Amino acid sequence: MLVINNLKATISGKNILKGISLKVKPGEIHAIMGPNGSGKSTLAAVLAGREFVEVTEGTVTYLGKDLLSMSPEERAKEGIFLGFQYPIEIPGVSMVNFMKTAVNEHRKHKGLDPLSASDFLKLMREKKEMVEIDSKLANRSVNEGFSGGEKKKNEIFQMAMLEPRLAILDETDSGLDIDALRIVANGVNKIKRPDNSFIVITHYQRLLDYIVPDVVHVLYDGRIVKTAGKELALELEEKGYDWIKKEVENSILA
Amino acid sequence: MEKAQDKILSEVTSGEYKYGFYSDIEMERIPKGLSEDVVRIISSKKNEPDWLLEFRLKAYRHWLTMKMPKWPNLKIPPIDYNEIIFYAAPKQRKTLNSLDDIDPELKKTFDKLGIPLEEQKHLSGVAVDAVIDSVSVKTTFKETLAEMGIIFCSFSDAVKEYPDLVRRYMGSVVPYTDNFFASLNSAVFSDGSFCYIPKGVRCPMELSTYFRINSANTGQFERTLLIADEESYVSYLEGCTAPSRDENQLHAAIVEIIAEKSAEVKYSTVQNWYPGNKDGLGGVFNFVTKRGLCKGENSKISWTQIETGSAITWKYPSCILRGDNSTGEFYSVAVTNNHQQADTGTKMIHIGKNTKSTIVSKGISAGKGQNSYRGLVKVLRNATNARNYSQCDSLLLGDKCGAHTFPYLEVDNQTAIVEHEATTSKIGEDQIFYCNQRGISTEDAIGLIVNGYAREVINKLPMEFAVEAQKLLQISLEGSIG
Numbered sequence: 001m002l003v004i005n006n007l008k009a010t011i012s013g014k015n016i017l018k019g020i021s022l023k024v025k026p027g028e029i030h031a032i033m034g035p036n037g038s039g040k041s042t043l044a045a046v047l048a049g050r051e052f053v054e055v056t057e058g059t060v061t062y063l064g065k066d067l068l069s070m071s072p073e074e075r076a077k078e079g080i081f082l083g084f085q086y087p088i089e090i091p092g093v094s095m096v097n098f099m100k101t102a103v104n105e106h107r108k109h110k111g112l113d114p115l116s117a118s119d120f121l122k123l124m125r126e127k128k129e130m131v132e133i134d135s136k137l138a139n140r141s142v143n144e145g146f147s148g149g150e151k152k153k154n155e156i157f158q159m160a161m162l163e164p165r166l167a168i169l170d171e172t173d174s175g176l177d178i179d180a181l182r183i184v185a186n187g188v189n190k191i192k193r194p195d196n197s198f199i200v201i202t203h204y205q206r207l208l209d210y211i212v213p214d215v216v217h218v219l220y221d222g223r224i225v226k227t228a229g230k231e232l233a234l235e236l237e238e239k240g241y242d243w244i245k246k247e248v249e250n251s252i253l254a
Numbered sequence: 255m256e257k258a259q260d261k262i263l264s265e266v267t268s269g270e271y272k273y274g275f276y277s278d279i280e281m282e283r284i285p286k287g288l289s290e291d292v293v294r295i296i297s298s299k300k301n302e303p304d305w306l307l308e309f310r311l312k313a314y315r316h317w318l319t320m321k322m323p324k325w326p327n328l329k330i331p332p333i334d335y336n337e338i339i340f341y342a343a344p345k346q347r348k349t350l351n352s353l354d355d356i357d358p359e360l361k362k363t364f365d366k367l368g369i370p371l372e373e374q375k376h377l378s379g380v381a382v383d384a385v386i387d388s389v390s391v392k393t394t395f396k397e398t399l400a401e402m403g404i405i406f407c408s409f410s411d412a413v414k415e416y417p418d419l420v421r422r423y424m425g426s427v428v429p430y431t432d433n434f435f436a437s438l439n440s441a442v443f444s445d446g447s448f449c450y451i452p453k454g455v456r457c458p459m460e461l462s463t464y465f466r467i468n469s470a471n472t473g474q475f476e477r478t479l480l481i482a483d484e485e486s487y488v489s490y491l492e493g494c495t496a497p498s499r500d501e502n503q504l505h506a507a508i509v510e511i512i513a514e515k516s517a518e519v520k521y522s523t524v525q526n527w528y529p530g531n532k533d534g535l536g537g538v539f540n541f542v543t544k545r546g547l548c549k550g551e552n553s554k555i556s557w558t559q560i561e562t563g564s565a566i567t568w569k570y571p572s573c574i575l576r577g578d579n580s581t582g583e584f585y586s587v588a589v590t591n592n593h594q595q596a597d598t599g600t601k602m603i604h605i606g607k608n609t610k611s612t613i614v615s616k617g618i619s620a621g622k623g624q625n626s627y628r629g630l631v632k633v634l635r636n637a638t639n640a641r642n643y644s645q646c647d648s649l650l651l652g653d654k655c656g657a658h659t660f661p662y663l664e665v666d667n668q669t670a671i672v673e674h675e676a677t678t679s680k681i682g683e684d685q686i687f688y689c690n691q692r693g694i695s696t697e698d699a700i701g702l703i704v705n706g707y708a709r710e711v712i713n714k715l716p717m718e719f720a721v722e723a724q725k726l727l728q729i730s731l732e733g734s735i736g
Contacts, residue, residue: 088684097702
């Protein structure tokens, strides 16, 4: 699905990612954890194609294609979805209109005809139920005046609508109460299939109580310093990140 | 609505001005330049009565004493009035009796513009008056409307058939001394639309005028006079296009509206004159005086305008709220892209008691466009309990454009409540990226975002125009973000 090889990236000349390698297979859920400032969100930004991050070295191959040469919208249409840490408000643009444009762009890319208005609304209804979001949400403008939790639920709803091959959730759990967290996690679990994959970026272990990862990576200072099974998340929860930092420093000294 | 929007999004692929073609129609023109003789020639070409010639001459003589206004926030190159042709009309052998009598080239022109002249084929229920260069060529649904006592015809026909009405109301809202361009128009106006809605009648269909400048070096000076008698209602639309030409063309129109007691008039404009090319060459100078008089109590006049075209726009559709409890509204979206300039807004003059006005102005600047909102809210001494709410928003695309707001408030009555809100925002890269990440291209994203921004105004337009307006907004901003 996704192969990242020795990826290095800078933001305004500052080195943020310092050689990341990662392989995600179909059907896998990868969790990326790490302290603040370790480069988690930058990694998500590179994968989605944000311009302010400059890739200086390395390759990213997605479904056999060179991901870094694709435009953000091409990546999206090829099945990459980014759940934003801070979803953007677009005043005056209804969710219906926004999603209809997006869904039909995806369909066009696949050589399908646009959905009729009634089929589209039916699809919206199904997905709203699936991810348990308030049906009124869809009648409002994109994220405008949404609470933090509503915005995150709206990201999951959009993910359900677009059915991505690879979803990257950037700290989707931050700022959520336990009920919202459960709704977000249930959404992910319902969307999960053997042929799609998730990269779940999180600061805390608690999301992983609901979304069980196959692999956990710890990102520190722009590098993946530890990779293990789901038990690693529990260990981090218990011990914090300091022991990882120490381990890294020791290995550098040694 | 949703479906229509999709169609628009898929239809729109190129940012070129679509209406820039020129039709080779046999025209009758008078020599260029302006003099008292020219005014007389225009009047005699139209077989006008003496009182109208007198009106023109008074206006012309007054105009000679005037200077072009300097106060707009616009850079207007000098205009040589001796290089303009003040009268041009498609040649016709005789009076038109049916559509078959229209020059096929002319008919083709309107077909290209998507303007339906054939009533039987036309389902959307809009009555159309088509004005090309100086004259009205065809008014549809005349007979159907006549059954209800509604008069909808060209201005010239109105002068012939309803001289009393024209004489009584023409110049009563915009006097010939009003301003430089209003005086010029009053001297040389060629045609336009006339509309009268009788007492108690709700006009059953949208009335619409399409203006088209076709000939080179020709100015277009039309007048619209719209009278809504007591307790009547009408919704009126106008659209405008012109060929792409390297030289500037002058358009100086007058619109006068009179709303009697409890009458309501909704006047919508989608202005898409040729804006000039990307380097600012050519384009229409759109210097227009539009004013409505809420004459009777409980009357209401509502202006909605989508201004996407013209090299320079200078217009302030206004309401004089003379009747007690009368209401004035102004909803505007003005776009300036490339080298376009706009200085536009409104005047709300509160004279009667309990008068209300609402102003919603949305400016969009892109490229090197300069966009100014200029608005006056004036509350006179006897206008107790006047209320005004103004909202002026500016949206900037890129960093070479400008947005300016010039609100003027003159309040002479203590009971008035006047509110003014203004915001300026930029289309964020974040918003565009968010759309990109959902599979929406940058151009489409701008279209979505701009239409969302302008939605409050677009929603005020009649359905057919709303669709056209959304499409226009998207087209006029294409290529504005590189």
